[in-house]
Amino acid sequence: MRLSRFFLPILKENPREAEIVSHRLMLRAGMIRQQGQGSVSWLPLGKRVLDKVCAIIREEQDRSGAQEILMPTIQSADLWRESGRYDAYGKEMLRIKDRNDRDMLFGPTNEEMVTDIFRAYVKSYKDLPLNLYHIQWKYRDEIRPRFGVMRSREFLMKDAYSFDIDYDAARSAYNRMFIAYLRTFARMGLKAVPMRADTGPIGGDLSHEFIVLAETGESQVFCHKDYLEFAIPGEDTDFSDIEAMEKTVRHWTSLYAATDEMHDETAWNALPDDVKIDARGIEVGHIFHFGEKYSAPMGASVTGPDGKEHNVSMGSYGIGPSRLLGALIEANHDENGIIWPESVAPFDIALINMKAGDAECDAVCEKLYAAFTEKKRDVLYDDTDQRAGGKFATADLIGLPWQVIIGPRGVASGEVEVKHRRSGERFNVSLDRVVDEVLARSNKA
């Protein structure tokens, strides 16, 4: 993409309304536009990152055996009356009346609807396990939306729902998602620690929040430092190996990790000080087993091997991709701007032409643009006539992993300068080797 044709409205000033760094940087880098309270438009740069984040989420959901569907945003109130939540849900639910005065709502979540889909079609234990997910806009009428995408009213959510014949099978489904989440966040360059979360009246130990440590995190968290070095399950993970899954999850829940809400001072104090991390955290995912909470009132049952009807045992698994962009920036930035992990960067390379209009610089840039593109790298080619300082500031601000800088002096000597955004490292490399060199140093698959 040529910057001269790319809609990238960079803001020079820090927007006053932005209280946290991710909100500030997303506005300044032209990723989003605040569109009324708790709602944003995604501009081209932001949309590209959102797509890359969703692609990783999809790949890992699919790998673990979940299947993608897409439910509508507007739901009938009747479904929610069946579960009893229409009255129980507070003012966060956006209630709507249609032209015929029927009660509807903008879904804040989809347990009822997906249970309705399940009960319409699935009748036998032979069709289980089943895990259906979708990535769809949700609406929660927050009393105080703020922090850009971190606490908005309209937000994107990946929500998966598992259906199983009994608790043991549901626990395996839970383990699969647990591992899919570990992989998902790790692939985005995030160290997310699963922490026990409150299961409320459901009880049991099957609820975890995945928390990214970041100074600007919204809540206090406490965890054993070894979690940060735990190995992430590999791409070759066998999701049908029930025992291996259980073992992995046990390993990942063996040490202390708790949010403020679930913090146990006594257990914490028993730990040696040098293993304790007491930090701020951002919740990026939440998985939850809730058993028959919806299947029982809504009559979602299957015939078991014993010939009897069994209410299915369910769980739900959420990640907010729009919110995740905020968390990614909170965990990856410096004073000059964003530093994207390579896997989710909107472009891989900023190709900076220091003297656009100069025949030789233009020719070299065009050649490199084509060469990187051929290697499946996304290039943002700065072909504008802005001054050098502005070009560097923009490249740093939008945080592309690699800057490849072409100027008349380098072209004359057959060399280009490369800057690695994360480390700040700069090096010169010959023109004919620059593509291979950047690819070799890149950690992108």
Place this chain on the structure above:
Amino acid sequence: MRLSRFFLPILKENPREAEIVSHRLMLRAGMIRQQGQGSVSWLPLGKRVLDKVCAIIREEQDRSGAQEILMPTIQSADLWRESGRYDAYGKEMLRIKDRNDRDMLFGPTNEEMVTDIFRAYVKSYKDLPLNLYHIQWKYRDEIRPRFGVMRSREFLMKDAYSFDIDYDAARSAYNRMFIAYLRTFARMGLKAVPMRADTGPIGGDLSHEFIVLAETGESQVFCHKDYLEFAIPGEDTDFSDIEAMEKTVRHWTSLYAATDEMHDETAWNALPDDVKIDARGIEVGHIFHFGEKYSAPMGASVTGPDGKEHNVSMGSYGIGPSRLLGALIEANHDENGIIWPESVAPFDIALINMKAGDAECDAVCEKLYAAFTEKKRDVLYDDTDQRAGGKFATADLIGLPWQVIIGPRGVASGEVEVKHRRSGERFNVSLDRVVDEVLARSNKA
């Protein structure tokens, strides 16, 4: 994907509520579930087609120079008050109040919001032309939603908006979209004819509906038969060549083509009978130039080369991907089910194991599954223990382009049977040649 693990709830009976064939087949093939009035859930098979349709739309929008953004579904009423449409829009607009009693609405379209984005950032003619599009859910509270995805209340829409300094530039933007639309529909295997549409109080000739001819179409259309043989602009189309674009659009608007609304009996009667097509049609796209209708009241202007402020000249360009699936099926089916064009088929190949559990049949199927997958073909592998008749019926119903049938007799003789869903042609081919043979006959890039 293995059918034994794929959530594909085939219906054996024709659903009573489905009045038209696309609705009936989408329900029967387990593509969608009707989710209350005018709203559907997309099940895995339907979601796959929707994704493929959207991917083609995106590629052609991007190719023509449009850029993807993503605006929220919920909009503030204030924006619509600026354009005067909040009061003018009738009961089709879903009006909502939030917890603070502020007026909001579920966007039926996005002219106001995109104009707001434009005016916030773009100040100079140098940043033009600009065309921003998004693919987002819309809501129109239809008085009588019906026909499944063809007339629903919640539907997916690709809407693009062009911004230009004056009428001439806006006309070029219109031409680019006109050509992008020709390419988009052609790539999906649809013959879509652009027909002049009513421009209402705006006037001028820059409004076209793209109509697919189908017996079950919703409206009567009249067109010259030569349109059906007109060449589609190629992949190498130069969208910066203003004159070539104009010439192509003139060619594609040179013959008679009109919907019922715009029909001119006199002009029609002047045509020889053997060139007349008087048929039913389905609208699949609509492009429209509306000049300063929104830019003037909303103050979206740029400084021109003359140093003066100019209200930008705008156009909008819509395709409904969810509706398009209905049109695709209306135009591509027979008595046994859907016949997907290869470019949008949910899977390319139905690999049918006639004796699942038989070691040799299983081994051959696994081998072919891997071989097709390696060639980037999507395979739905029927590894179930259903009877042969049921397997064939399912394959025909869901309409995958190719059926590759593996039975014990074939395996013994080293041959497999292949069926081409569209032509019904069947042929035998040796096991080691079947992948190459299917690929060679396929028209998929």
